[in-house]
Amino acid sequence: MQTARVVGNVWATRKEPSLNGLKLLIVEPYDPNTGEKSKAIVAADAVGAGIGELVIVVSGSTARKALKKDDIAVDATIVGIIDEVEVEEGEKG
Known part of the structure; x- marks a missing residue:
């Protein structure tokens, strides 16, 4: 998992049929x-995230x-x- 900020929307009228009905957003880790x-x-x-929100993103098979x-x-x-995110001062990830 990683944190990211939603920075935009994606609209695609032509796409892989399995993506129909999904809301697609651009996120910046x-x-x-x-x-x-x-x-x-x-x-x-x-x-139901929106632009500007901080979110949790999963990838790979976990995303599916x-x-x-x-x-x-x-x-x-x-x-x-x-x-909210709380990180102690001096902590390294």
């Missing part, structure tokens, strides 16, 4: 220890299991919306 951001990715939304579909073309899924 974020390290709460350092504040460092990583390259943005597209993730399926399983929890979170959607309860093993045969879906997804490798990242938002599984939680974060209310």
